[in-house]
Amino acid sequence: MPMRAWMPGVETAAGYRRAWLGRDVTAGLVLTTLLVPQGMAYAELAGLPPITGLYTTMLCLLAYAVFGPSRTLVLGPDSSLGPMIAAVLVGVLGSGGDPVKAIALGSMLALLVGVLMTVAGVTGLGFVADLLSKPTRIGYMCGLALTILVSQLPKLCGFSVDADGLIPEATAFVRGVAAGEIVPAALLVGGSGIALIKVLQWWLPKVPGVLATVVVSIIAVSVFGLEGNGVELVGALPQGLPRLTVPHVSWSDLGVLLGGAVGIALVSLTDTISNASAYAARSGQEVRGNQEMIGIGTANIAASLFQGFPVSTSASRTAVAEQSGAKSQLTGVVGAVTIGLILLFVPGLLRNLPLPILAAVVIAASMSMVDLPALRRLRQQRRTEFSLAVVAFLAVALLGVLAGIAVAVALSVLNIFRRAWWPYQAVLGRAAGVSGYHDVQVYPDAEHLPGLVLFRFDAPLFFANSRVFREHIRRLARTDPRPTWIVIAAEPITDIDTTAADMLEELDEELTAAGITLVFAELKSMVRAKVDRYKLTRTIDPTRFFPTLDDAVASYAARTGADWSR
Template structure:
């Protein structure tokens, strides 16, 4: 293999390159951090598996294999992947209605979702579509995540209270929980264990170096064992984990399952990459290196694909476990490898270690993560500075909270597209005047700006395309109507016009003809060469004429003054 080809291959497997350059002095830091990380990987992996509708053991399978895969393909040095609370409701929403309570069928469906999610991410990464998650604005992301957090809390509350309900969507679940409480179905022993664990985790979160989840899990497990609460069937517990490691298995699902699995897999791909890309960039900036978003998408896809083929379910980056790895001294992805090995050793050597872990405490672990997903402070700022975007966030939140995670993703994507199109469909426009050293400015905001009689300088703050072509004509026509004197030239400040399409070009040709019939000359200033090339292909350039294209607004203004032999006395303030 040539050196160039070898570099091309290594670009997609940065873990191999990192291993070749690994410094022996880092091993102590990475091993120590990996062991510390493993103490959190086990309870969190089990808890998120149960929250996703599959047995707890598969949460450990979905921890071990993705960590090893990401160590090979991942561009981030310390990012930790695994089961995630943001995905739990999406997975549950697909698995629960289709599995019929059959654990084997549930994990087959969840594994198939992971394969779909992995393939989507890999294909998108190779297609260099890493930018697509940037299409969701911050308010929409906040609304979606707040909705997910509320949905997770609703789904875990019955387990915290020690009873079960028939799932029927967030609103129906809330009503069922209320009925259960009013009917006196609360298991107070389970609630004491779960509520106490939740309170302890939230209190210890203030101390970054204290493993609050591990401490809460140990205390709850010891209490159940000492008081024999499981033996006396007072509370439900995890039970012994099956001994052994995950094995390669292609998940088999029915034909009727393909549609929901494809939708769920695509949804988890979008959510997991959105979370992973943000977290990856944050840690890259903090540690002083760059992350390729396309490689991040490929790595996430490979990790999900590996999870699906080794009895796991969709995974994402973790905003709770990654800081643990960082605080413990992680330097490279060797930390994740050590963590995965430690979890594997637990399954081989001590599968009964957590058999007395109460289900209510697992619910508390998930609830603590869900509470951390909420975003309120920045939404307050958005409410102050851009109220319509705040209400857009609230609409997205309501969509997720009312209809569920998967329809909520669809609502979020649709609203993002509508928001994008609205900005281009109804962009801001302005009539400009000369403000001297400050350049050309909006005469509404700067009435002191000079305007020249008979010259209309107009700016549209958007590309010109089919959705705003008529609006452009209307705005220019309105500016002509309200002009204080007859207009001879219309000059378009075209720097914001980064593109044109066939529809807008045809509309422009028609409009130029109308203006010419009125004795008005149409001109462009500051138009990019790329857009000018499109106008040539579309026939607009010939319609306007070479002489009516100017490099700057100043050049257009001087040409107009020379054409009409004006002097300074004919300049005026509006």
């Protein structure tokens, strides 16, 4: 495979247009105003020093510019991954009190995520993103938003709690409030930050609300002397660029990190595919799912080698880049270089940034993760899928972030299996004014031929649903008057496994003994080939297979002389 296929950024550079340069540079500079505060805030959310968020942002943008296929997507630390990272590093491995250990564990986690996603991309395993259905993902994100909100409330109020998990953290926060630990100045700064971000998002969406909030808060610290009133500040960042550091952890920690990496990779992959599809549709680009995984994977690996942690695509940052006129991956490169220049020459630029403002940035992001209109739509359109969303929400809220993602995946898989296990089944008839044969539940006045039952089973026949199929046919065979033919409208049956084949053979013998003929119509050629290979035609006469329902109905009418009736 040519190098350009593995490195789409090289192909973009070869075909780069001079007219794009001004827009890419402008968009990169605008994007930086969002990358810096969000990178620092999401690092704290993940239980890591704020500076690691800037290191992570720089390296993942540079790597994706080379290996990522999308000219639009922007990567970086993400609010949906932060609690998952913290759940592994702080909640399970207890790294909260040792930043050096936390950075090493976070870097190894990013390396594992990167390797998993790169291998998945090379081997074409992008379909695993389908393991998170939209309803369960909506519920999961709502639970995640609540978890993030509660975890940031103490920081917003100027104190800290020693607890892990939604309920323990909420309880500890209430106790802290009752004990009078709130710092009024911190709460004022944090609350005002949230209000300013949301107001600007609603009223002036073209104004970078996060940047405006950061600038206003830094000015307020200087003007009102907030540091003397108990408001903690970020302080000066380390000067210079991160050093190349190969992650190293103990073997006992590696197993826990790998389990967390699987969940993080799945969420990151789902975010990436959904965002790539949305922006590709708007820009006319083609989604290259496997290459996207390679791009995200290499971005995580690059971040892991420079004290970084797992990253994903960001819908909000991508939207900012697009609205600012971004034309290619150069936008991300400009953002990364600008962050590097800040660290090299003006590391004290954010010295007076209040920590409650970082909490405000995270809380504002978590509020945007809740999709209430989608929940209302699910409740109105399909209660079962709404129930899945609710269960996924409760799993995250009550069991924790990592257990929540496991439950969400399990629910999605079980929902798929449920639909195949108990598929929709229908008796068909001829409805007035409509061609073909249709469900009598929808057309209760549909006509039928006496002695003939047309039955449709909307799923492949396999071991799990073969009993359901057999019992339904038996019920049809016991109706009064007893049918002469039961015709299976087999077009939806896309497969028959050996268990189902054995069931059909026994069922046919049972029906034949009762004077009822089992007939198949519209069976797909590949399924018919399996029927022949299973030697079902030993008991089921080959003449009982018809190419269309019309042919089967015409044959029955010709043999019996039956006429249509209600």
